[in-house]
Every structure is written in structure tokens, then in C-alpha cells.
Amino acid sequence: MGQTVINLDIPASHKHLNVLGASLGALFERVDFLTDREMLTYNMELALHETCTNIVEHAYQSKEDGRIRVSITLSETDRQLVIDLYDKGISFNITEAKEPNLDEVQIRGYGLFLMRQLLDEVIYTPSKVENHWHLVKNL
Amino acid sequence: MNLKVEQKDELTVVYLEGRFDAYSAPDVNSQMESLSEKQETPQLIVNLQDVVFVDSTALATLVQAMKRCRQKDGDLRLSDLKQPVRMIFELTRLDRAFEIHVTEEAAITAYRA
Numbered sequence: 001m002g003q004t005v006i007n008l009d010i011p012a013s014h015k016h017l018n019v020l021g022a023s024l025g026a027l028f029e030r031v032d033f034l035t036d037r038e039m040l041t042y043n044m045e046l047a048l049h050e051t052c053t054n055i056v057e058h059a060y061q062s063k064e065d066g067r068i069r070v071s072i073t074l075s076e077t078d079r080q081l082v083i084d085l086y087d088k089g090i091s092f093n094i095t096e097a098k099e100p101n102l103d104e105v106q107i108r109g110y111g112l113f114l115m116r117q118l119l120d121e122v123i124y125t126p127s128k129v130e131n132h133w134h135l136v137k138n139l
Numbered sequence: 140m141n142l143k144v145e146q147k148d149e150l151t152v153v154y155l156e157g158r159f160d161a162y163s164a165p166d167v168n169s170q171m172e173s174l175s176e177k178q179e180t181p182q183l184i185v186n187l188q189d190v191v192f193v194d195s196t197a198l199a200t201l202v203q204a205m206k207r208c209r210q211k212d213g214d215l216r217l218s219d220l221k222q223p224v225r226m227i228f229e230l231t232r233l234d235r236a237f238e239i240h241v242t243e244e245a246a247i248t249a250y251r252a
Contacts, residue, residue, distance in 0.1 A: 014160070014161040014162035015162050017160070017161070018158060018160075018162075021192065038222075038223065039222070039223055039226070042192070042223035043223070043226075045192065046192075046194060046227065049160065049192075049194055050194060050195060053161050053194065053195070053196065056161075057161075100231070102231065102232040103232075105202055105206075105233065105236040106202070107199045107202050107203060108199060110195040110198055110199070110231050111194075111195040113231070114195060114227070114230065114231070117230050118230075
């Protein structure tokens with residue numbers, strides 16, 4: 001029991017984002033108290049993946065030479081998953097991101113919406129040095 | 140990801156396998172586009188039985204493909220979604236935009252009804 005921290009530093013490219021799901025899956029595999037492990041693993045992988053897709057496409061504008069630092073903290077005592085992501089790309093104005101109109105079929109705009117639906121907390125802090133996404137899920 | 144196409148009389152069944160995400164979506168998109176271009180009235184079924192992961196880019200790809208089919212009086216229907224994948228369609232309410240069937244057979248029957 002206690003706290004497990006996993007730090008990853010991955011290329012900011014769509015090709016390598018599957019590494020994150022594999023890491024989360026392996027981490028959850030050995031946590032006893034999870035009730036719906038398959039669904040939770042999928043949802044957290046999707047939330048993390050959507051965050052990274054946002055970084056790849058908006059912060060680094062798909063240039064693929066950037067890096068994403070990811071810190072995954074699982075607290076079994078607090079039953080909480082905290083994921084911090086850092087990038088050195090262009091800052092994003094989260095307040096200007098429009099919520100999708102779910103009454104109409106849309107092609108874009110579901111990424112941030114899914115993150116907010118799947119997580120308990122999504123905080124974005126832009127910075128000239130390093131942008132920071134802070135994601136929290138109570139398990 | 141792998142994409143296989145089977146023609147079943149007037150219906151085209153597309154089998155996808157693996158991760159359907161921002162990395163694989165451009166290739167799937169171009170293959171789906173050529174499928175709908177080739178046919179006068181494209182009637183597609185996308186069987187997602189072997190798809191283990193779907194992200195928002197994959198959703199966008201399917202929406203675009205469905206719109207292309209409907210513009211030509213055809214349709215794109217989905218079948219065999221795994222539960223976590225189905226939940227993403229429900230969260231985004233895209234389960235109302237697509238005709239989703241539990242099995243490929245049910246989708247075929249519905250087309251021919």
C-alpha cells in the first residue's frame with residue numbers, strides 16, 4: 001500500500017502514445033481494490049491519450065520533435081490517481097476551447113470534453129517555461 | 140491497425156483490428172473514403188469486434204465516413220462494439236447519430252429489412 005510514482009518521458013508523436021496505455025494497464029493490474037478494472041483502465045488511458053493528443057497537435061503543432069513528461073502517481077491509501085503532464089510547446093487557452101454541442105453530430109471538439117467527463121479534475125496551467133496538465137481521478 | 144473489407148452482396152463490411160486512434164486514423168480515413176467513392180450508394184457496416192481502443196480522432200473519422208455515405212443516400216452502420224468503446228459513443232451521444240447493432244448479422248438484417 002502507499003504511493004507509487006511512475007515517470008515517463010515520451011516523444012510528442014501519435015505513434016508513441018500507446019506506451020501510456022500499456023503503463024497504466026500494468027499499474028492497475030496489481031491494484032486489488034479496483035472494482036471494474038477493464039473499464040477504468042480504458043477510461044484512464046483515453047483521458048491520458050486525449051491530453052497527449054492535445055499536446056502533440058496544439059502545443060507542438062504535430063512537429064514531432066517535442067517531448068512530453070508524464071508523472072503518474074497512484075495512491076492506494078487515498079484511492080486516487082494523479083497524472084501530471086509537462087510540455088514545452090505553445091500554450092493553449094483552455095477557456096477558449098468550446099464544449100461540443102452534443103445535440104448535433106460534430107467532427108471535432110470531443111477530446112477535452114471526454115477528458116472532463118472521465119476525470120474528476122482537469123487543471124491546465126500555461127507557462128513560458130513548461131505547460132502543465134494536472135489530472136485527478138478518484139478511484 | 141488492420142483493415143479488411145468483405146463484400147456481402149450489396150453490403151460492404153469493414154473489419155478493423157487493433158487501436159483506432161490518431162496514429163491509425165489517417166490511413167483508415169483514406170481507405171474508407173475510397174470505399175464510399177467507388178460505390179453509387181455505399182452501404183457500409185464497420186465491425187469493431189477486434190478494436191481495442193477508440194479515441195476522439197477515430198470518432199471523427201467514423202463521423203466523416205458516415206456523412207460521406209449519407210450524402211450518397213447510403214449509410215455507415217456499426218456493429219460488435221466492446222463495452223468500453225460503446226460507452227464512448229454514449230458519452231458523446233454519437234450512439235444517437237449512428238445506427239449501432241450488437242452483431243454484424245443484426246446490421247445486415249436491418250439493412251435488408
